[in-house]
Amino acid sequence: MTSLQVNALLGTVCLVALVIAALLAARRRETEWKSLPPVRIGGASLSAAALYKISAVLAFVLLPTAAMGTATFKLLEGTHETPACASCHVMQPMVTDLHDPTSPTLAALHARNGWISKRECYTCHTGYGFAGGMAAKLSGYRHLVRYTTGTYEEPIRARTGFDQSSCLACHARTAAFAAVNSHVICISRMVTNEVRCTSCHGPAHPSREDRTPGSPVYDRLMAGVGRDG
């Protein structure tokens, strides 16, 4: 069982308890509480008023907090996975290409060669450290608003340029990187994103033209079919 499945089970238990507590709390008015007989729970006797008050605190304060904790965990952890990115249809061309065994794009090469074998989207599109993670989450909220309200156009385009630090974090330390003269000459401008890795290597994903509805390969990319079918 994955941590997300355990989390979903835990959340479901909280939500079932929340529903029971909310129904109990809303069942009678406060004026009726005092006229009700005490309730026996196990060996203990509890006044009806105390039972309703506990139910209300559970239903409107404690259990919603717990349920939101599990749901937010799903929101934050679940979006690390590539299928979560693919669940928005505008991302399907990128994911199709990522898993295409004949694609020459950087994303496909990284996945195919096992350089980034899991959480492919998240690994490259999130800055490093806590600040990078937070920036990605905030950006994710913006994407969610745009997607769910339909306020976007295909092909989608990045609002800001790709941060080269994601490439350099792995490549800059390698001997192969240092052995290329142009890398040594351009490294300071690569760090500041003035020179892009994709200027020489790339493309990273299917081109904007390919991702435009009506293009010859659009339907294939959206259907999740690789170049060789």
Add this chain to the structure above:
Amino acid sequence: MNLKLEALLALVASVITLIHLWIDDPYAMGAYVFVAQPLYLVAGVFYVTHVARRIRVRDVS
């Protein structure tokens, strides 16, 4: 204290949260973020307001 509205809000939020927990879908995610979370908050605030009003009426201070 009548908590029927708070219970209704919490129940709707719970259903949305349950869908979000089990289904990978951007609309379910959006519904949780932009509908369920505010509903929990509103239900909680209404409940706390009820309790505060009751305490003031009883003048427990």
